[in-house]
Amino acid sequence: MNRPRGMEPMHLVFAALGGAVLLFIIAPLAGMVLSTGRSELSRTAADPAVTASVRLTLLTSMGATLILAVASVPFAWLLARRNFPLKALVNGIVDVPIVIPHSAAGIALLGVIAPGTLVGGTAERLGIEFVGGPAGIMAGMAFVSVPFLVNAARDGFAAVPLRLEQTALALGASPLRVFFTISLPLAWRSVLSGLILMWARGMSEFGAVLIIAYHPMITPVLIYERFGAFGLRYARPVSVIFIGVCLALFVVLRLVAGGRRHAGG
Amino acid sequence: MLEVDGLSKRLGDFSMRDVSFEVGAGEYFVLLGASGTGKTVLLETLTGIISPDSGRVVLRGRDITRIPPQRRSLGVVFQDQVLFPHLSVRGNIAYGPSSRRMGRAQTNKAVERLARETGAEHLLDRRPKTLSGGEAQRVALARALATGPDCLLLDEPLSSLDTVARADLRALLRRLHASGTTIVHISHDYEEAVSLATRIGVMENGTIVQTDTPEEILMHPRSEFVARFVGIRNMYRGRLERGERDASRFIGRGIELDVLTDAGPGPCVALVRGEDVTIELQHGTSSARNVIAGTVREVLPARLGFEAIIDAGVEIAAHLAGESVFRMGLRRGMSVFVSIKASAVRVIQS
Numbered sequence A: 001m002n003r004p005r006g007m008e009p010m011h012l013v014f015a016a017l018g019g020a021v022l023l024f025i026i027a028p029l030a031g032m033v034l035s036t037g038r039s040e041l042s043r044t045a046a047d048p049a050v051t052a053s054v055r056l057t058l059l060t061s062m063g064a065t066l067i068l069a070v071a072s073v074p075f076a077w078l079l080a081r082r083n084f085p086l087k088a089l090v091n092g093i094v095d096v097p098i099v100i101p102h103s104a105a106g107i108a109l110l111g112v113i114a115p116g117t118l119v120g121g122t123a124e125r126l127g128i129e130f131v132g133g134p135a136g137i138m139a140g141m142a143f144v145s146v147p148f149l150v151n152a153a154r155d156g157f158a159a160v161p162l163r164l165e166q167t168a169l170a171l172g173a174s175p176l177r178v179f180f181t182i183s184l185p186l187a188w189r190s191v192l193s194g195l196i197l198m199w200a201r202g203m204s205e206f207g208a209v210l211i212i213a214y215h216p217m218i219t220p221v222l223i224y225e226r227f228g229a230f231g232l233r234y235a236r237p238v239s240v241i242f243i244g245v246c247l248a249l250f251v252v253l254r255l256v257a258g259g260r261r262h263a264g265g
Numbered sequence B: 001m002l003e004v005d006g007l008s009k010r011l012g013d014f015s016m017r018d019v020s021f022e023v024g025a026g027e028y029f030v031l032l033g034a035s036g037t038g039k040t041v042l043l044e045t046l047t048g049i050i051s052p053d054s055g056r057v058v059l060r061g062r063d064i065t066r067i068p069p070q071r072r073s074l075g076v077v078f079q080d081q082v083l084f085p086h087l088s089v090r091g092n093i094a095y096g097p098s099s100r101r102m103g104r105a106q107t108n109k110a111v112e113r114l115a116r117e118t119g120a121e122h123l124l125d126r127r128p129k130t131l132s133g134g135e136a137q138r139v140a141l142a143r144a145l146a147t148g149p150d151c152l153l154l155d156e157p158l159s160s161l162d163t164v165a166r167a168d169l170r171a172l173l174r175r176l177h178a179s180g181t182t183i184v185h186i187s188h189d190y191e192e193a194v195s196l197a198t199r200i201g202v203m204e205n206g207t208i209v210q211t212d213t214p215e216e217i218l219m220h221p222r223s224e225f226v227a228r229f230v231g232i233r234n235m236y237r238g239r240l241e242r243g244e245r246d247a248s249r250f251i252g253r254g255i256e257l258d259v260l261t262d263a264g265p266g267p268c269v270a271l272v273r274g275e276d277v278t279i280e281l282q283h284g285t286s287s288a289r290n291v292i293a294g295t296v297r298e299v300l301p302a303r304l305g306f307e308a309i310i311d312a313g314v315e316i317a318a319h320l321a322g323e324s325v326f327r328m329g330l331r332r333g334m335s336v337f338v339s340i341k342a343s344a345v346r347v348i349q350s
Helices: A009-034 A038-045 A048-081 A087-099 A102-113 A118-125 A134-158 A162-170 A175-186 A188-203 A207-212 A219-230 A232-259 B039-047 B089-099 B104-117 B133-145 B163-178 B190-196 B214-219 B224-230 B322-328
Strands: B002-011 B014-023 B028-032 B054-059 B074-077 B151-155 B183-187 B199-204 B207-212 B234-242 B248-252 B255-259 B266-272 B277-280 B290-301 B306-311 B315-320 B335-340 B346-349
Touching: A009 A232, A038 A048, A038 A232, A048 A087, A048 A134, A048 A175, A048 A188, A048 A219, A048 A232, A087 A134, A102 A118, A102 A134, A102 A207, A134 A188, A134 A207, A162 A175, A162 B074, A175 A188, A188 A232, A207 A219, A219 A232, B002 B039, B014 B039, B014 B054, B014 B199, B014 B207, B028 B190, B039 B074, B039 B151, B039 B183, B074 B133, B089 B104, B089 B133, B104 B133, B133 B151, B133 B163, B163 B183, B163 B190, B183 B190, B190 B214, B190 B266, B190 B346, B199 B214, B199 B224, B207 B214, B207 B224, B214 B234, B234 B255, B234 B315, B248 B266, B255 B290, B277 B315, B290 B315, B306 B322, B315 B322, B315 B335
Parallel strands: B028 B183, B028 B199, B074 B151, B151 B183
Antiparallel strands: B002 B014, B002 B054, B199 B207, B234 B248, B234 B266, B248 B255, B266 B346, B277 B335, B290 B306, B290 B335, B306 B315
């Protein structure tokens, strides 16, 4: 810190290595954007199949996030605050979707939500179609992305000073009121960041959704289909548009989330 | 008001054993103990954060041992991280009343009144982050009082404050006590205890070893631990008056002392260590400002040397080396002079 000028040789080497990693991330994306013509982009952006798939992707991933949040956020509080038998196992189970191949996850899910099964059959009678429908897409997205929300929210709740919750209880607030008026507001930044991560992860999901619902087509599936049927030239503009939409959204959300600083310090 | 009966709790290596005490309405009870003696476990048991293995907590005749924290009528101020950082001072004080479904108008009135009483009126629209330690404690007190608790539980409320804020807050606690609030205060600081308590319970090794008035605790410690922990054997209540030149005059019942202190005139407690009391057979051989005639009541062996109790209108304990006792031939009934340097008298305002 106090070195006024110059850098440790080690720092220079590390910075060069970091630069290589950054280049590895940026170069393919930049290459793709640069090799895509403006006319191609505008034509693709006007393609109803593309706009419909982008809309579907954004809405299903958002829906999956919000629906799972109702159960995951209280669950995350429990993981942060209470000790119970086999807690380590429970924490491990939460992380399972991160480590298994997503196509396998899709196959596994299909076994539960296919029309002939208990869940799938019940849903069908209620008018919800999993396989080949938005509900199935959401299931696939939720399965692979929910660990991000649970983990972020759990860390957020764990960082809320326990004494504050105890103080609120001692002041006569019910545990539910303490959760909503103390724990959740103080952990809000982490919870929000978990929601954004989960949404982002859901939006970019391909493998699990491909197995459960090829149609209606979410954008990652559409990109794959255009690549398979027409080749790189046709897959590229869709990719660029989708990446643009995702990045724009996350920049905005991060800015909004970053502006709401009030948790414990 | 608050009865604690045989509370025990095992927590890993630590155990709290058979803690019993009773706090009457309007009392100021200080639980005094070094760190690691189980004060926090006791506090958490009283508030309901942890439940005891055995024993009872009875508040105003109601057994609250198994009642969850939110339904005990106790006002709690924890040592640190006291305020809700995302709420304004007003929101903090109003938290209890609105949790108990008090109407908005009534809540507002209560908030204003308590802020006035605790001297936090000008802070109402501030955020906790912008408050000093003393201000935060005032707000925490107002918030704890806002639910109209039967008893106030304070966990080291002064320990993180600077000297000035500490004196201010002590005055506030004294005012709250004078207005009839029952207070249980946890502390490791005997000065704090002496200046505030009507009674003190001394904790050692997870249990209460002595419960008594501050005078009794200091002058008649019932165990080695208490004696060493407080370290002060002579305590006198009285008032301080301005004396000649730089000295002030302490006037107590049966004893007057010249003292050297920054404290201003008013009611106070004077404390003198046994080590700071010298015994002479003739008057006028020392430089001490205070020389008092008295009679030896007892000479007792202490952990190191001896302790002589002198009756000089009041009881004065002197801690002496064995060599001095033998040289002077100190024994019961002997007339002696006790001398105490003005600078050895510790004055605590009360």
